[in-house]
Amino acid sequence: MTALPTRSLEAWRYTDLRPLDAMSFAEAPAAPLPDDLPDIGVPRLVFVNGRFDAAASSTLMFAHGFATVTEESDLPLALINAQHAQDGLTLEIPAGVDAGVVLLISYANGGALHPRHRISLGAGATLTLLEVIKGEGVYWHNPVTDIVLAQGARLAHYRLQNESREAFHLATIRAAAAADAAYESFTAVMGAKLSRAEFHVELTGAKAHTHLNAAQLLGGSQHGDFTSVVRHKAPDCSSRQTVKSVLSDAARGVFQGRIEVDRVAQKTDGYQMSQALLLSPAAEMDIKPELQIFADDVKCSHGATIGALDEEQVFYLRSRGIPEDTARAMLIRAFLTEALEPVTHAGAHALFEAAIETWWTGK
């Protein structure tokens, strides 16, 4: 097996995988599906411990079986995934088809899982993919998702990472968007003991667009890392990133965001904002924005803030009779608003709202 990356690699400076390295994972025990899986009235595809569960899944015309993997990158986790992948979702939406909404559920309760998902949309096709990722106990989930969007295609990709608090979650998501295509994504990072969501988005055709938003809500001694590399390879493309982190107790959040603009990518419009709310003095946030710009006519901006809840705002709400806890919850929800903007599907939106609410009240 390829070795796990270490902190001596620049890309892994803030996330230490030694706790994972020290683990060995037994085969997952047989897992009965929990009965509290979300249902938003759309077709669902279910993976249990990294394996497709046909009995629990809807039949979907565009879903195909797993095919062997060749990994061309040198990303350590993608290489490890390729060495172990045994299953995964393959979704191929033909040109011009609106495939509606698909719910992808990953449930795990043990073992090391390396699913390899592939999603491709033909020219002008559209799909909303909502991933709900849950589990119980100790396991390592190392999914790789490769996304190819042909001209004018649009994928809305929402992820609710709500893994077991004892689990490791290291996801690699790669998307390539051709001319006029759009990759709109939002990830809620709430679960796992240690997690990283690493996005690589390439805008390969003129006027391609991406939204790469995230909300990290972490407590206890959780570690959450959101890493993104957006590469503008064609003119007139735009990328928007809003990453909000709410950290309580001794939680630690990481945001690394790199925007690369090739020489040909004139009129690039890139925006990146990372904001963190620290709810306790022991919480910590590391932010590393990077711009690599080789074109001369571009608009790229980035910003970062780290702060606490504004006590003046808390008092204003309380003075109107709103209990302190509710006041703080309202302000945290308000803080997250901008990150949730790409989530236009009502059912998905409600699911995230409920998850955020549960996170706060469970604290």
Next chain:
Amino acid sequence: MLEIKNLSARIGDKEILRGVNLIVPDGEIHAIMGPNGAGKSTLSYVLSGREGYEVTGGEAIYNGQDILALAPEARAAAGMFLAFQYPVELPGVGNANFLRTALNAVRRARGEAELDAVAFLKLARAALKNLSMQDDMLKRNVNVGFSGGEKKRNEVLQMALLRPGLAILDETDSGLDIDALKIVAEGVNALRSPVFSALVITHYQRLLDYIVPDRVHVLAAGKIVRSGGPELALELEARGYAGLEAA
């Protein structure tokens, strides 16, 4: 009835209120005037329970209850309301959601049924209309991008919905044009009843033409240095505060 007895408070080691004595009986409206920095806003914050003030002596009793021991939300539930001198902006919090959450929190605390979205909207629209405010104020984020006058009106809107028993208005007239001033005054006068009382903090006699106070008090250097009828405001307008501190 609000009874403030010998109330002293400081911020850090700075003494700001130095023994305030004041009684506002039910059904009455009292005005508080006084020079900049006298402690008027401090008094309103201490009464509402804002953090950062240390009460070093005295008490404040509202309807027989020692309010200084209560959390701010409990004071609101007990019927107190502060219209802020500088209303706070809440980016990301919709005004309708804010108003409904506040109203239902107060209703719940008072043992009244909560309002659903439809019933709330009906009530809010009527209140907006009374204050000559646009319906779209409900859709905007609380006070974000509001003009100075709009913020003050939004305070009065909250007051109209929460229907407090005791309102403290801290310079709600500052920054209002003459029409808005009349509307705000009507908003206060509409609440007048034998069980409503108000403390109106202002620098201008003009407001008191529309909200006629039962009593006028002068707060200077952390103390009430003079009290009188409505004519006191006219006298202050003519002569200023010179000589009052020593009184």
